[in-house]
Amino acid sequence: ITGGSNAGDINALIAIETRKHGSIEGEKIRERVDRAIDEARREREKSIRHDGGEMVVLDGEGHVRLEGTLRRGTGPNAVLFVPDLGGRRSAYTPYAQLIALDGVTTLSIDPRGHGDSRCDSLPSFLELSTDQRARIPADIAAARQYLTDKLAIPADRIAVIVAGAASADVEHAMHGLNLGAIVVHLSPIFDPLDRDVVSAIAFRPPRPALMVVSEEDVYAVQSVNAMRAARPDDPITVKTVQSSRHGITILHNPENFATIAAWLAKQFPSSR
DSSP states (O other): OOSOOOHHHHHHHHHHHHHHHSOOOHHHHHHHHHHHHHHHHHHHHHHHHHTTOEEEEEEETTTEEEEEEEEOOSSSOEEEEEOOTTOOGGGGHHHHHHHHHTTOEEEEEEOTTSGGGOBTTBOOGGGOOHHHHTTHHHHHHHHHHHHHHTSOOOGGGEEEEEETTHHHHHHHHHHHSOOOOEEEEESOOOOTTOHHHHHHHHTOOOOOEEEEEETTOHHHHHHHHHHHHHOTTSOEEEEEESSOOSGGGGGGSHHHHHHHHHHHHHHSOOOO
16 A cells, blocks of 8 residues: 555565465565555556656655655746645645646655655654654755756745644754745644754744644644744744644635635745
């Protein structure tokens, strides 16, 4: 299903087959798993093409396979979609399609341990080691670099839309990896006890940011207020919405999506 596996998965399959057949050849099991992974990826690539996109494979830090979905626009601007921690890029599909219809290139990325970037020793976000977890900002930066290097999209014409606790990883990338992008935070969650997050926000470049939060989402409201207090002079716009729940679900309301799309259109430099 995910197009990936880890050693534990393969060992479990070997144990099941051994109980069924008495003895098996481990190498044949591994070949079977590799074929299944390749088939799953081909099917996923076919499905993405059917929806008007392209599968993109990036080489993450430490040679981790990262997967994304690209929709090429006709204009000079691009939006990078980053899911909430533990989420999947596919949750953004309808919104990426809509934005692409306006001529904006979109790239939705599954960071390591997420969605279809779960593979090898990185089966899921919940099982990521501390070291691997700390590399998620680099995955976001790699996706942005793909847009600038491969598609020749200027850095000042790239915006990032990110949900929930992954907002902290985007701010890490802004500070430590020179992400330098326009940002839309959907229900951002920043841990006030995480010194790295606090430092990233304190020294973030003064880029435009839109923070959209549902009024009943207490922790997100607190995070928005903390960021506004830390960066009072930054061009930060806060949009408080009602009964829109958390993260990507904010986009389920067409009015919220229209507000975000209109704000983005104003942030991109005028065409020259």
